[in-house]
Amino acid sequence: MTSTIRLTARSDEVDPERAVNEAMRRLVAQMAPLGLVPADLVAMTWEARHPAAFHPGRRPIHLAAREAISGFLPPVTLRPGGPGLSVVATLAAPRPPDPRPVWNGFDAAGLARAYSARGSIADTQPIFDRWRALGDAFVAAQHRPALDLVYGPGPNERLDLFYPASATPAAPLWIFVHGGYWQAMDKRLNVHLAAGMLGAGFAVAMPDYELAPSLPLAGIVDQVRRAALFLHANAAGFGLDADEVHVAGHSAGGHLCAMLASDPATAFLRSALPVSGLFDVEPHRLLPMGRLLGMPDSASARALSPIARRPNAGCRVAAAVGANEPAEFVRQSDALAQAWGCGPALHRVDRHHFDVVDDFADGGPLHELALRLAGR
Numbered sequence: 001m002t003s004t005i006r007l008t009a010r011s012d013e014v015d016p017e018r019a020v021n022e023a024m025r026r027l028v029a030q031m032a033p034l035g036l037v038p039a040d041l042v043a044m045t046w047e048a049r050h051p052a053a054f055h056p057g058r059r060p061i062h063l064a065a066r067e068a069i070s071g072f073l074p075p076v077t078l079r080p081g082g083p084g085l086s087v088v089a090t091l092a093a094p095r096p097p098d099p100r101p102v103w104n105g106f107d108a109a110g111l112a113r114a115y116s117a118r119g120s121i122a123d124t125q126p127i128f129d130r131w132r133a134l135g136d137a138f139v140a141a142q143h144r145p146a147l148d149l150v151y152g153p154g155p156n157e158r159l160d161l162f163y164p165a166s167a168t169p170a171a172p173l174w175i176f177v178h179g180g181y182w183q184a185m186d187k188r189l190n191v192h193l194a195a196g197m198l199g200a201g202f203a204v205a206m207p208d209y210e211l212a213p214s215l216p217l218a219g220i221v222d223q224v225r226r227a228a229l230f231l232h233a234n235a236a237g238f239g240l241d242a243d244e245v246h247v248a249g250h251s252a253g254g255h256l257c258a259m260l261a262s263d264p265a266t267a268f269l270r271s272a273l274p275v276s277g278l279f280d281v282e283p284h285r286l287l288p289m290g291r292l293l294g295m296p297d298s299a300s301a302r303a304l305s306p307i308a309r310r311p312n313a314g315c316r317v318a319a320a321v322g323a324n325e326p327a328e329f330v331r332q333s334d335a336l337a338q339a340w341g342c343g344p345a346l347h348r349v350d351r352h353h354f355d356v357v358d359d360f361a362d363g364g365p366l367h368e369l370a371l372r373l374a375g376r
Contacts, residue, residue, distance in 0.1 A: 177209075280335070
């Protein structure tokens with residue numbers, strides 16, 4: 001029988017989203033000294049005065065929890081309680097580490113550390129809070145955004161479309177795909193990154209997609225393809241130039257961007273810029289997230305690995321990564337650039353995994369690279 005550990009965290013916040021996020025962060029802080037990680041979570045009980053307001057089926061609550069625990073949200077039981085939110089979590093007790101190598105000389109623990117973007121910096125929460133504030137201000141300043149356009153039948157198959165201030169009969173389109181290890185975050189957390197391309201005269205689309213494990217990685221790839229096809233098919237009606245569609249993405253979104261660039265169905269894409277992407281997903285199959293992504297074997301991982309594919313002939317491509325990112329993220333971007341023959345990956349100086357994309361909002365080498373790829 002598997003031994004378990006129970007931990008309790010509490011938040012006095014009244015706002016449900018903030019309360020859930022804060023309680024999850026406090027929980028993770030308790031887990032770390034015990035050698036526990038979010039993948040060890042087995043079940044949770046949440047107690048609040050108005051439990052329905054905290055139901056994880058509500059997308060804002062679901063995203064707030066996943067943001068704090070890297071996507072590993074276990075089954076949640078709701079119960080009436082006092083003010084704020086009290087969380088009791090059941091976790092599988094850690095097993096002794098296995099020193100045997102599982103991939104490229106890494107043992108299981110070393111592989112998990114090598115692919116932990118969050119573990120490479122002190123605290124990600126201030127970054128996410130900053131992104132959210134910038135995103136809210138950005139959306140509020142837009143004069144004619146088309147929000148939550150439905151591109152497919154899934155409940156989260158929605159995208160936001162923003163237009164440049166200078167009206168044109170058919171604007172070139174830049175699609176940006178958000179990250180979150182395919183398990184967390186949504187389009188609104190990165191929406192402020194549209195500012196730079198909007199200022200250069202592009203319309204910008206930000207698609208959402210279902211998160212694993214609700215949908216396996218193959219299904220997420222299908223959804224993002226559907227978003228690109230929807231935008232291309234409806235370009236004339238949306239005031240877009242169907243011959244000038246470009247894509248970029250960050251982290252897991254970099255992987256999805258590269259999958260689009262190498263998909264014959266989206267051969268209309270004219271450029272692709274994956275940033276800090278994950279292009280060989282075999283190591284992720286071997287991590288705890290592998291069970292969430294639905295990759296049972298190496299063959300399924302290879303089919304979902306852009307590095308095993310080739311970009312479409314008409315798509316200009318480049319790769320970029322933060323110079324201060326974990327070595328495996330840098331290696332993956334360099335490996336894709338070499339395999340795809342698109343020149344060396346841009347190593348963004350003095351940037352880590354999360355602030356590497358700031359250029360898209362503020363200007364800088366990454367934004368300039370996107371413009372060059374797009375022929376501007």
